[in-house]
Amino acid sequence: MTQIAAVGPKPDIQEARYEQPSRLTLVWRYLRRNKSLVLGLAIVIALTLFTVIGSLTIDTAKRAYPLAVKPKQPPSAEYPLGTDFFGRDLLAVMVRGIWQTAVIGLIAGAIGTGVGVILGFLSAYYGGVVDTLIRAITEVLLPIPAFLILVIIAGSIDRKSVTIYTMALIVSLLAWMGPTRVMRAQVLTLKERLFVHVARLSGMSNLEIVFKEILPNMLPFILASFVSGVFAGIFASFGLSVLGLGPLREPLIGNTIWFAQQQAAFFNGWWWWPLWPSLALVLIFVSLTLINVGLDELANPRVRRAE
Amino acid sequence: MRLGYLVKRILFLIAVVWVAATIVFFIPRLSARNPIRERFAEIARSTGFAPKDLEQIIAAYEVKFGLNKPLLQQYVEYMGGVLRGDLGPSLTRFPKTVLELIFSALPWTIVLLMLTTLISFALGNLLGALASWPRSPRFVKGLMAPLMMLQAVPAYLLGLLLIFFIAFRLKLLPMGGAYSQGVTPALTPAFILDAARHQILPAISLILASLGFWALGMRGMGITIQGEDYVNFAEHKGLHPRTIFTQYYVRNALLPQVTGLALAFGSVIVSGVLVEQLYGLPGLGGLLGDAILKNDYFVIYGITLFVILSIAILMFLVDLIYPLLDPRIRYESR
Numbered sequence: 301m302t303q304i305a306a307v308g309p310k311p312d313i314q315e316a317r318y319e320q321p322s323r324l325t326l327v328w329r330y331l332r333r334n335k336s337l338v339l340g341l342a343i344v345i346a347l348t349l350f351t352v353i354g355s356l357t358i359d360t361a362k363r364a365y366p367l368a369v370k371p372k373q374p375p376s377a378e379y380p381l382g383t384d385f386f387g388r389d390l391l392a393v394m395v396r397g398i399w400q401t402a403v404i405g406l407i408a409g410a411i412g413t414g415v416g417v418i419l420g421f422l423s424a425y426y427g428g429v430v431d432t433l434i435r436a437i438t439e440v441l442l443p444i445p446a447f448l449i450l451v452i453i454a455g456s457i458d459r460k461s462v463t464i465y466t467m468a469l470i471v472s473l474l475a476w477m478g479p480t481r482v483m484r485a486q487v488l489t490l491k492e493r494l495f496v497h498v499a500r501l502s503g504m505s506n507l508e509i510v511f512k513e514i515l516p517n518m519l520p521f522i523l524a525s526f527v528s529g530v531f532a533g534i535f536a537s538f539g540l541s542v543l544g545l546g547p548l549r550e551p552l553i554g555n556t557i558w559f560a561q562q563q564a565a566f567f568n569g570w571w572w573w574p575l576w577p578s579l580a581l582v583l584i585f586v587s588l589t590l591i592n593v594g595l596d597e598l599a600n601p602r603v604r605r606a607e
Numbered sequence: 608m609r610l611g612y613l614v615k616r617i618l619f620l621i622a623v624v625w626v627a628a629t630i631v632f633f634i635p636r637l638s639a640r641n642p643i644r645e646r647f648a649e650i651a652r653s654t655g656f657a658p659k660d661l662e663q664i665i666a667a668y669e670v671k672f673g674l675n676k677p678l679l680q681q682y683v684e685y686m687g688g689v690l691r692g693d694l695g696p697s698l699t700r701f702p703k704t705v706l707e708l709i710f711s712a713l714p715w716t717i718v719l720l721m722l723t724t725l726i727s728f729a730l731g732n733l734l735g736a737l738a739s740w741p742r743s744p745r746f747v748k749g750l751m752a753p754l755m756m757l758q759a760v761p762a763y764l765l766g767l768l769l770i771f772f773i774a775f776r777l778k779l780l781p782m783g784g785a786y787s788q789g790v791t792p793a794l795t796p797a798f799i800l801d802a803a804r805h806q807i808l809p810a811i812s813l814i815l816a817s818l819g820f821w822a823l824g825m826r827g828m829g830i831t832i833q834g835e836d837y838v839n840f841a842e843h844k845g846l847h848p849r850t851i852f853t854q855y856y857v858r859n860a861l862l863p864q865v866t867g868l869a870l871a872f873g874s875v876i877v878s879g880v881l882v883e884q885l886y887g888l889p890g891l892g893g894l895l896g897d898a899i900l901k902n903d904y905f906v907i908y909g910i911t912l913f914v915i916l917s918i919a920i921l922m923f924l925v926d927l928i929y930p931l932l933d934p935r936i937r938y939e940s941r
Contacts, residue, residue, distance in 0.1 A: 440619075440622050443623050443870075443873065443918060443919065443922060444623065444626070444627045444915055445873045445874070445876065445877050445915070445918070447877040447880075448631075449630060449634070449911075451895070451899055452631060452635060452899065452907055452911065453634055455635070455899035455900070455907070456634055456637065456902065531759075535761060538763075539761070539763070539877070539881055542763055542881060543881070543884060543899065543900075544900060545899070557767065561885070566770060566775045571775060574767060574771070578764050578767050578771075581760075581761075582760050582764060582768075585760050585764075586756050586759050586760065588759070589755065589759035
């Protein structure tokens, strides 16, 4: 031991002062490491900018609906993305469509995650009959392909009354089983932790423990579940509208693809019509997946070792 | 113990199928849409033929199909029919029964979905295993990121882009349909070749969309296995790397992936529905899409029941087979 210490120069302990970097620097450093989160967020921000700037500069309330502009024009200086068979400016359609698609996704994600958190808590925290009941219902519903049920619901509704909000509600009807299961498992492990026992011994009430001790520790999981909820919501609403079950009056991205398919856009050579919405959806799906992978890394540091 | 577990699983699966059937039965009936009225309205629109006694005709149809009885009685009768294997008639293609329609569509769907699932399972797991294998070349590891992106994109969108680039721009393959126009379906080599050419793009879109799922899952499994004692021991014994890879590595990592197969079937059939719709293939997907637009209850019921039943049976089979593949798992531990 003494020999080794004699070889190297004596480390100057006084010099190695550790400075706590500011929160912002820490976030920045973390983001530099978590590339998928950054890339995903960047795409989302770009799409948001596209819709915000677009809706400020273009009259989307008019140009995104039929008979507004000259139909069937290929991309040109006047119509950067071209126009469709019904006389819609596709740039305006994309601006409005991305926004509406995002709204559906956000509503579905919020409802699915919200219901999941509540049911998961009830199930895990109170146990007993409540737990058995909630678990039985989720277990039975999970293997049923939700999309099939959604298709039937959407098909039974009078098509003229479908709006993007009813669409969002339909999509969120079967979006809570997954989150419920995840949240239940999380609460089950968290509530046996030492800090929860300490909180209970120090006289905290059940509600206080839930909100002050358990919920903050679950935030990464809730966030991840929300992002996958948004993804699933957009995925499902895309599937429905591509079957012609969407709010057909609105320029939703899926609807645009459906209309293009109905008019055999590729056969007629109007290639730009279905192409832009497809690319936009690819961007949306890829960005959400990237964000989810990034969040997974944030919530579950063990993933890091795998890289 | 074994018998108890079996009974429990069977009861669970019966519950799943029954709940699904019940939900599916009641939803279309709560709506105000009447498929028979819509059918006659459609006929009146396209041919200009509008009979004066339309109401009587509709009523006669409803009596024929039993739609005038109380809903609960219809439910009991329908469920009884299902148990006897009778899925009822199609409302909009009347003389045909639902079972006939399903069986004429089924071969197309089975061939497409089976082939794509198997190819994707084999290829995805191989890529995933290679990506986690320390000796494999770098480019295999680099494949993971694009596969992950592809997995995020619905097969329908991939199909649309494939149609645009490969069929429309490069004109390499047909843009849609199950076989060329003017060809009569027959079991001749020429027809099979023609039909196969039409299945290439749908198959590629389904494979690309699901490849990432298997590859990522397999890579995760592979990484956890790397540090295991038996892999280290095999290396120290001096076994050939290929033997270690196939016999020790893949074999152990593959097992949990098999359970994924039954679950994957559920999502594959859903994207299959959309892809069939996109390419205009005469499979179950096209049938279901058509039935939903016309609100043909019995066809909708029949197809969804069929799909859910197949998923339930597959889950059950995987449950049964799994302990045979992996002796570490016992039937009762679940």
